[in-house]
Amino acid sequence: MEMFNPPHPGETLKELYMKDYNLTIAKLALMLGISRKHLSNIVNCKVPISTEIALKLAKCFNTTPEIWLREQLAYDLWHARQTVNLDDVKVAF
Amino acid sequence: MEMFNPPHPGETLKELYMKDYNLTIAKLALMLGISRKHLSNIVNCKVPISTEIALKLAKCFNTTPEIWLREQLAYDLWHARQTVNLDDVKVAF
DNA sequence: CAACATTGTAACCTATTTGGTTACATATTT
DNA sequence: AAATATGTAACCAAATAGGTTACAATGTTG
Numbered sequence: 001m002e003m004f005n006p007p008h009p010g011e012t013l014k015e016l017y018m019k020d021y022n023l024t025i026a027k028l029a030l031m032l033g034i035s036r037k038h039l040s041n042i043v044n045c046k047v048p049i050s051t052e053i054a055l056k057l058a059k060c061f062n063t064t065p066e067i068w069l070r071e072q073l074a075y076d077l078w079h080a081r082q083t084v085n086l087d088d089v090k091v092a093f
Numbered sequence: 094m095e096m097f098n099p100p101h102p103g104e105t106l107k108e109l110y111m112k113d114y115n116l117t118i119a120k121l122a123l124m125l126g127i128s129r130k131h132l133s134n135i136v137n138c139k140v141p142i143s144t145e146i147a148l149k150l151a152k153c154f155n156t157t158p159e160i161w162l163r164e165q166l167a168y169d170l171w172h173a174r175q176t177v178n179l180d181d182v183k184v185a186f
Numbered sequence: 187c188a189a190c191a192t193t194g195t196a197a198c199c200t201a202t203t204t205g206g207t208t209a210c211a212t213a214t215t216t
Numbered sequence: 217a218a219a220t221a222t223g224t225a226a227c228c229a230a231a232t233a234g235g236t237t238a239c240a241a242t243g244t245t246g
Contacts (some may be wrong), residue, residue, distance in 0.1 A: 009200060017185075023185065024221060026186075030183075031182065031185065035205070037223085040224085048203090051170060051177075052207090055179060056182045059179045060185050077159070077162065084144075088126050088230095089126060092154055093094070093155070120190065133195085134234095141232090143232095145233095190236100192241100194224105194242095195239090195241100197237090198237090199235080200226100202234100203230100204230085205229090205230090206225090208227085212218100212222080212224100213221080213222070215221090215223085215232090216217105216219075216224105
């Protein structure tokens with residue numbers, strides 16, 4: 001159970017990939033075939049990376065789609081822990 | 094990249110957990126605090142396990158939520174690969 | 187067999203999410 | 217100053233997650 005707020009994969013995309021390849025949001029959006037607005041929302045951590053977009057990133061940057069989705073999963077899970085109430089869930093033993 | 098259709102986590106839930114603990118769909122739904130219909134859809138592989146439900150399963154069966162979500166991820170990814178068209182995605186190098 | 191428990195599913199509903207377009211104002215570079 | 221790049225608002229559409237209620241079809245068991 002992670003103690004600290006894991007990074008949003010959009011941050012990784014921006015800092016580790018777009019920076020290295022000198023890609024603007026507008027250029028990369030075109031390359032991926034998604035809207036500039038949506039990519040902007042991704043790199044600003046406003047929306048999650050979907051399975052479909054993970055596949056596109058994977059092809060574009062020659063990664064696995066899993067690295068994007070596992071980072072998204074960690075991010076989502078951390079935030080869900082802060083909000084989901086489990087008090088009424090019964091334990092099975 | 095997995096060659097074969099990975100199992101839906103609902104199958105695991107049914108075969109490995111509900112069977113062991115002798116839980117019916119109706120009983121477990123109550124314990125988790127979700128509707129019987131929704132749990133039925135999960136164990137019949139009709140709908141995915143959400144982050145929230147993974148947290149509930151984790152508390153109920155004393156697992157990590159990750160085991161449910163990673164299995165879901167593998168399932169989703171495999172199916173997305175069969176449908177998402179990546180032909181128009183440009184490679185960044 | 188009769189009674190009961192369990193299940194799948196249909197019909198319906200609501201809120202949220204994913205993604206798009208267009209337009210405009212603000213940065214940031216050159 | 218001109219050109220480029222960005223954030224974001226106002227829209228919109230399709231899909232998703234999850235709920236309720238009701239009913240028919242199973243299984244199970246006294």
